[in-house]
Amino acid sequence: MGEPISIAVVGGGAAGISAASMAKRTNPDATVVCCTEYEDVAYSPCGIPYVLGREIPEFERLFLIGPEQYAEVGIDLRRETSVSAIDLDNRTMTANGNNISWDRLIICSGFNYLLPEVEGNDVDGIVFVKNIRRGIELDQRLDSVKKAVVLEGTPLGVEMLAALAHRGIETHLVDPGSWLLSQIADADIAEPVQKSLEDLGVALHFGAELEGFERSGDGLAGVATSEGTIEADLCVVATHKEPETALARSIGLKVGSSGGIEVNARMRTSHEAVYAAGDCVEVPQGLTGIAVQGLTGAHAMQQGRVAGANAGDGDRTYDPVYVPWGMVGGNVQIGGASFGEHLATTLGIPHIVARANGISRARYYPGVQQVIVKLIAEPGTGKLIGAQMVGGEGVKERADFLAFALKRGVTLDDLAWMENVYSPPIGALYEPMSVAAQNGLAQL
Amino acid sequence: MGEPISIAVVGGGAAGISAASMAKRTNPDATVVCCTEYEDVAYSPCGIPYVLGREIPEFERLFLIGPEQYAEVGIDLRRETSVSAIDLDNRTMTANGNNISWDRLIICSGFNYLLPEVEGNDVDGIVFVKNIRRGIELDQRLDSVKKAVVLEGTPLGVEMLAALAHRGIETHLVDPGSWLLSQIADADIAEPVQKSLEDLGVALHFGAELEGFERSGDGLAGVATSEGTIEADLCVVATHKEPETALARSIGLKVGSSGGIEVNARMRTSHEAVYAAGDCVEVPQGLTGIAVQGLTGAHAMQQGRVAGANAGDGDRTYDPVYVPWGMVGGNVQIGGASFGEHLATTLGIPHIVARANGISRARYYPGVQQVIVKLIAEPGTGKLIGAQMVGGEGVKERADFLAFALKRGVTLDDLAWMENVYSPPIGALYEPMSVAAQNGLAQL
Numbered sequence: 001m002g003e004p005i006s007i008a009v010v011g012g013g014a015a016g017i018s019a020a021s022m023a024k025r026t027n028p029d030a031t032v033v034c035c036t037e038y039e040d041v042a043y044s045p046c047g048i049p050y051v052l053g054r055e056i057p058e059f060e061r062l063f064l065i066g067p068e069q070y071a072e073v074g075i076d077l078r079r080e081t082s083v084s085a086i087d088l089d090n091r092t093m094t095a096n097g098n099n100i101s102w103d104r105l106i107i108c109s110g111f112n113y114l115l116p117e118v119e120g121n122d123v124d125g126i127v128f129v130k131n132i133r134r135g136i137e138l139d140q141r142l143d144s145v146k147k148a149v150v151l152e153g154t155p156l157g158v159e160m161l162a163a164l165a166h167r168g169i170e171t172h173l174v175d176p177g178s179w180l181l182s183q184i185a186d187a188d189i190a191e192p193v194q195k196s197l198e199d200l201g202v203a204l205h206f207g208a209e210l211e212g213f214e215r216s217g218d219g220l221a222g223v224a225t226s227e228g229t230i231e232a233d234l235c236v237v238a239t240h241k242e243p244e245t246a247l248a249r250s251i252g253l254k255v256g257s258s259g260g261i262e263v264n265a266r267m268r269t270s271h272e273a274v275y276a277a278g279d280c281v282e283v284p285q286g287l288t289g290i291a292v293q294g295l296t297g298a299h300a301m302q303q304g305r306v307a308g309a310n311a312g313d314g315d316r317t318y319d320p321v322y323v324p325w326g327m328v329g330g331n332v333q334i335g336g337a338s339f340g341e342h343l344a345t346t347l348g349i350p351h352i353v354a355r356a357n358g359i360s361r362a363r364y365y366p367g368v369q370q371v372i373v374k375l376i377a378e379p380g381t382g383k384l385i386g387a388q389m390v391g392g393e394g395v396k397e398r399a400d401f402l403a404f405a406l407k408r409g410v411t412l413d414d415l416a417w418m419e420n421v422y423s424p425p426i427g428a429l430y431e432p433m434s435v436a437a438q439n440g441l442a443q444l
Numbered sequence: 445m446g447e448p449i450s451i452a453v454v455g456g457g458a459a460g461i462s463a464a465s466m467a468k469r470t471n472p473d474a475t476v477v478c479c480t481e482y483e484d485v486a487y488s489p490c491g492i493p494y495v496l497g498r499e500i501p502e503f504e505r506l507f508l509i510g511p512e513q514y515a516e517v518g519i520d521l522r523r524e525t526s527v528s529a530i531d532l533d534n535r536t537m538t539a540n541g542n543n544i545s546w547d548r549l550i551i552c553s554g555f556n557y558l559l560p561e562v563e564g565n566d567v568d569g570i571v572f573v574k575n576i577r578r579g580i581e582l583d584q585r586l587d588s589v590k591k592a593v594v595l596e597g598t599p600l601g602v603e604m605l606a607a608l609a610h611r612g613i614e615t616h617l618v619d620p621g622s623w624l625l626s627q628i629a630d631a632d633i634a635e636p637v638q639k640s641l642e643d644l645g646v647a648l649h650f651g652a653e654l655e656g657f658e659r660s661g662d663g664l665a666g667v668a669t670s671e672g673t674i675e676a677d678l679c680v681v682a683t684h685k686e687p688e689t690a691l692a693r694s695i696g697l698k699v700g701s702s703g704g705i706e707v708n709a710r711m712r713t714s715h716e717a718v719y720a721a722g723d724c725v726e727v728p729q730g731l732t733g734i735a736v737q738g739l740t741g742a743h744a745m746q747q748g749r750v751a752g753a754n755a756g757d758g759d760r761t762y763d764p765v766y767v768p769w770g771m772v773g774g775n776v777q778i779g780g781a782s783f784g785e786h787l788a789t790t791l792g793i794p795h796i797v798a799r800a801n802g803i804s805r806a807r808y809y810p811g812v813q814q815v816i817v818k819l820i821a822e823p824g825t826g827k828l829i830g831a832q833m834v835g836g837e838g839v840k841e842r843a844d845f846l847a848f849a850l851k852r853g854v855t856l857d858d859l860a861w862m863e864n865v866y867s868p869p870i871g872a873l874y875e876p877m878s879v880a881a882q883n884g885l886a887q888l
Contacts, residue, residue, distance in 0.1 A: 014873075047808055047868050055869075061808035155867075298866035298873055319861065326865040333870055364491055364505035396871035397841030400864050401848065408852050417763065420844050421770040422742035423599075424491050425499075426777055427840035429458075429742055 004029045006101055007311050008093060010083045010247065011108030012036025013045075014297045015278025015304035019106045020075050022308030030312055033076040033102075035083050035095045040132055041067055046297055048135040049156065052142060053163030059136055086251045088271060104273050104311040107248055107261065108304060111241040111279035111294060116151065120213030125220030126235045129160060141234070145169050148234040149223040151210060153180040157238035158193065158329045164236075165200040172203045172230050174210060174223060183240070184325060186340040189374060189388040196330025205230070241294035243280045258282045260293035265317040267307035275311050277303035286320035286407055287338060287385060288347070295323060324403035326389075326396040333395035337403040338386035344376050351376045351385055354412060354440025358432020360393045362424035369393045373436040375412065382412035382444050387433075398433060412437040412444070448473045451755050452537060452544055454527045454691065455552030456480025457489075458741045459722025459748035463550045464519050466752030474756055477520040477546075479527050479539045484576055485511055490741055492579040493600065496586060497607030503580055530695045532715060548717050548755040551692055551705065552748060555685040555723035555738060560595065564657030569664030570679045573604060585678070589613050592678040593667040595654060597624040601682035602637065602773045608680075609644040616647045616674050618654060618667060627684070628769065630784040633818060633832040640774025649674070685738035687724045702726045704737035709761040711751035719755050721747035730764035730851055731782060731829060732791070739767060768847035770833075770840040777839035781847040782830035788820050795820045795829055798856060798884025802876020804837045806868035813837045817880040819856065826856035826888050831877075842877060856881040856888070 007030050009020045020034040040063070047062040056062075070077040078095065085094040092101050113128045115121050127138055147170040150157045157173065158181060164171040177183070180190040180197075194204055205227055214222040214229060222229045243260040245253075254262040254270035260282030267275050278300035282291040299321065309316040326335025344351045354375040361368040369392020376385040387402040389395050405415070415437035421427040451474050453464045464478040484507070491506040500506075514521040522539065529538040536545050557572045559565050571582055591614040594601045601617065602625060608615040621627070624634040624641075638648055649671055658666040658673060666673045687704040689697075698706040698714035704726030711719050722744035726735040743765065753760040770779025788795045798819040805812040813836020820830040831846040833839050849859070859881035865871040 044806060044808070044868070044873070046866065047806060050809065050868055055810060056808055064807075296866045298864050298875075301873060302861065302863075322863060324863050324865045326870055327867040328869045335865060362488060362491060363508075364488070364500055365494065366499060394838070394841050396865040396867065397838050397845065400862070400871075400875060401841065401845040403863050404845065404849065417746065418844070419746075419766060419768050419847050420742050421768045421779060421840040422490065422740045423769075423771045423840065424488070424494055425772045426770055427844075429488070429745060431742075431844065 004031070005103040005313070006031045007104045007106065008100055008102035009034040009106045009108060010093070011110055011278065012038060012041040012077070012079070013108060013110050013278060013300065015300040015307070016106070016108035017041060018301045018304030019108055019275070019277055019308035019311070021073065022305045023106070023312040024074050026309045026312030026314040028074070031076070032074065033078065033100055034070070035078045035081040037080065037082040038131060039080055041077065041079065043132055045130060045132065048129055048132060049159035049163045052129070052135065052139055052160070053166040055166070059132060059139070062132065083247060086247060088251050091273065104275065106307050106311050107269070107274065107276040107280060108278045109244040109247055109280045112244050113237050113239055114242050116210055116237065116239070118210055118212045120215055123213050123215045123220050124218050125233055126213065126237060128237050129156060142167050142169065145234045147232045148172070148236065149174050149230055149232040150236045150238055152239045153177065154183065154238050154240065155181065155327050158197070158327065160236050160238055161197055161202045162200060162330055165197070165202050171201070172205060172232065174205050174208045174225050174230065176207065176209050178206050180204065180329070181334070182342070184340070185334060185336070186342045186374065186388050189334060189336070189340065189372070189390045192390050193329035193332045193334050196332045200330055241279060243282070243293050245280055248276065248280065256282045256291045258291045258293045260291065266310045267303055267318055268310065275307040277307040283318065284320040285338070286322045289320070292321065292323065295321065296325065319407070322403040322406045324399035326399045332390060333392065334390045335395040335399040336386065336388040337399050338406050339376060340386055340388040341374065341376055344385055349385060350379055352379050352440060352443050354436045354443065356432050356436035356439055358430065358435050359428045360391065361426060362428055365424045371395070371432040373398070373432045375415070375433070375436045375440055377412050377440055380444070382440065384410050384412065384415070402433070412440040416441050448475070449547040449757070450475045450545055451548045451550065452546035453478040453550045453552060454537070455554055455722065456482060456485040456521070456523070457552060457554050457722060457744065459744040459751070460550070460552035461485060462745045462748030463552055463719070463721055463752035463755070465517065466749045467550070467756040468518055470753045470756030470758040472518070475520070476518065477522065477544055478514070479522045479525040481524065481526040482575060483524055485521065485523065487576055489574060489576065492573055492576060493603035493607045496573070496579065496583055496604070497610040499610070503576060503583070506576065527691060530691060532695050535717065548719065550751050550755050551713070551718065551720040551724060552722045553688040553691055553724045556688050557681050557683055558686050560654055560681065560683070562654055562656045564659055567657050567659045567664050568662050569677055570657065570681060572681055573600060586611050586613065589678045591676045592616070592680065593618050593674055593676040594680045594682055596683045597621065598627065598682050598684065599625065599771050602641070602771065604680050604682055605641055605646045606644060606774055609641070609646050615645070616649060616676065618649050618652045618669050618674065620651065620653050622650050624648070624773070625778070626786070628784070629778060629780070630786045630818065630832050633778060633780070633784065633816070633834045636834050637773035637776045637778050640776045644774055685723055687726070687737050689724055692720065692724065700726045700735045702735045702737045704735065710754045711747055711762055712754065719751040721751040727762065728764040729782070730766045733764070736765065736767065739765065740769065763851070766847040766850045768843035770843045776834060777836065778834045779839040779843040780830065780832040781843050782850050783820060784830055784832040785818065785820055788829055793829060794823055796823050796884060796887055798880045798887065800876050800880035800883055802874065802879050803872045804835065805870060806872055809868045815839070815876040817842070817876045819859070819877070819880045819884055821856050821884055824888070826884065828854050828856065828859070846877070856884040860885050
């Protein structure tokens with residue numbers, strides 16, 4: 001049994017809830033209070049675009065468990081409770097005007113999509129896809145939307161493009177980059193996703209800088225860009241996820257180069273009694289040590305577990321990240337791990353590129369899909385730097401594999417000679433990752 | 445450029461063809477001759493059950509390239525050419541009565557299904573599924589087959605059960621074991637596959653020893669077993685794959701404990717100028733060093749590449765194997781890597797078992813499938829010993845991952861904290877392998 005300490009968690013998302021749960025599990029004697037400004041906890045915000053796109057029939061499906069279940073495991077969950085101030089000296093915080101004492105604090109304040117600072121940004125029709133209650137309102141609104149713009153081809157942006165197109169809405173992407181998902185994906189890997197979205201009727205406007213919102217009465221009439229104005233009665237802002245650090249900054253916690261709260265490997269901030277986790281923090285990328293933030297819900301959950309364990313007097317470290325990622329864009333799966341070719345070039349990392357147009361099952365088996373694998377490796381040693389993939393199936397599992405392999409310093413030689421399952425309905429004789437590595441060895 | 449040596453390959457399967465190709469690529473000046481007793485090369489024997497089951501429309505789909513393409517890359521491919529004798533002293537072999545000289549020999553003589561040594565085994569109606577020409581004959585025969593028995597629930601046996609059931613044939617399994625795939629899978633992991641086959645109408649007879657074949661005129665009338673006689677006009681023999689080593693034994697090559705030709709890490713036999721690869725050899729299992737044989741076409745292909753490279757004066761080693769495996773049984777995917785619980789127990793390897801009933805996508809996303817993961821780990825250290833899985837999708841990719849992880853000495857702790865892709869249509873928040881590992885840590 002642990003010390004009878006008090007642990008307070010700010011935030012009820014994936015990081016906050018897992019931090020609270022792990023703190024209580026690590027230290028059953030601890031008092032654990034978890035405050036969220038929102039009405040709801042324990043639902044999947046990542047599912048919202050799929051309900052909006054009618055792939056999932058109702059929002060209720062996104063809820064996992066009811067808030068009452070937290071009380072049963074001894075967590076004092078307070079909903080619609082905003083933390084307005086923290087007093088480090090007295091180890092208290094103010095939540096909805098009440099004073100809450102803590103011995104350890106865990107900040108899981110998440111992220112925001114920033115309202116673009118252009119003319120007309122107060123017009124009705126600019127929406128964010130993040131909170132489920134706002135999602136339910138947006139769902140109703142979509143019934144009368146005719147034309148929509150999605151601002152930026154981020155993962156959420158790509159999901160929303162497909163969702164809006166599925167709803168029969170004329171849909172446009174406005175993106176200042178040169179291709180889809182340009183912050184994470186290479187142009188050649190993103191290309192099949194762009195094609196798939198265009199097949200759904202989406203119009204893609206790249207190299208387009210947002211200049212303003214045009215209004216008609218109270219409502220949105222169009223989105224003005226450097227490439228011209230696009231008529232629209234709805235604009236979904238799906239820009240970069242900005243860490244929410246106002247509370248952390250107010251108590252002087254260090255914030256790092258990417259804008260996230262700095263934490264050490266134990267997820268402790270610059271203050272000895274304060275931990276942080278999730279989209280509000282930054283963590284080191286495994287190969288370079290570069291600070292990264294705005295990762296996935298799975299990362300937030302794991303970071304929350306580490307912060308919660310340590311706040312509860314456990315001892316757990318969070319390793320540098322190799323960031324496996326994957327998603328569906330249109331009808332195509334795209335993903336990868338660590339850096340792609342474009343990012344490696346931008347960062348000045350010397351590299352070779354090894355590519356294979358592989359397949360997911362035996363070439364003659366029904367449902368066989370193309371799986372394109374592109375490996376980025378160190379010249380000379382062949383040590384893997386990153387990977388990008390696009391294809392019909394199996395991208396998520398291969399991204400997990402490659403992130404795991406990257407962490408262990410895998411080389412093209414290791415991958416070229418890896419063992420793989422060969423069974424016609426589920427796996428080809430030649431594993432696409434292995435073929436890409438063999439092609440890379442031929443270059444070394 | 446290499447030495448102008450002569451390399452002879454015996455066998456035209458996955459190992460033989462890849463050995464010949466790699467030898468020529470490694471040493472373009474070498475003379476490479478490849479003899480196969482069969483009419484065909486470069487087709488997928490693993491696809492035959494799926495053509496028989498009408499999942500693939502025609503046998504022609506199984507052919508990859510024509511035999512003339514080997515001549516184009518400088519390989520002297522001789523079909524319908526049986527090697528009847530090898531003279532080690534003179535480094536020659538006799539093939540269809542002709543003398544062929546070689547400096548390096550690569551034996552890729554494959555495997556056989558043995559004709560059961562019981563009464564009536566000369567009756568018409570006992571068939572093997574291995575050669576494509578015999579497969580085409582069997583396909584025609586199946587049109588008039590009413591009742592069939594498959595002998596033993598091996599991977600091929602399981603594939604044939606589903607294929608025969610798909611053809612509307614009354615299908616029975618006769619297996620001396622206690623559950624399906626009992627040589628490789630645990631009973632609890634095999635159970636959903638058994639259920640799926642039963643749903644297809646297959647009758648499973650476990651603990652049934654073959655006693656004889658009953659005849660009606662020239663044809664098969666029934667299969668006699670220790671559990672009674674099963675009426676049948678066809679019996680598919682899908683027993684253990686026996687290494688074909690007659691030629692190797694005739695020249696005194698060492699044969700190991702599993703019955704396969706002994707090879708070192710360079711795939712060289714006990715004779716300095718003779719290599720071997722594929723189903724006729726045995727190789728060490730990675731964790732135990734125990735000799736194993738009868739692996740997959742992907743293993744045969746990689747072993748052939750190593751043997752061919754070394755025979756061509758290259759230098760390549762083949763690592764001990766962790767044997768990722770996977771297949772579809774009925775409508776269920778089953779697979780794993782290294783040992784399951786049953787085999788670990790049989791071998792006397794101390795272990796704990798960690799299990800998770802995971803899911804393949806977000807729990808609310810259409811098409812989500814159960815993925816059951818069972819990890820076998822060393823008590824104390826939590827070092828992974830093996831894994832077994834059964835589920836609806838993603839088994840092959842996870843088996844590849846786990847074999848790779850096993851080779852690198854992964855622990856339950858590593859897996860419990862692995863990074864994973866979370867995206868509702870392709871990956872759940874909690875990766876099933878990671879959840880199983882977390883459950884295992886709770887036991888340690």
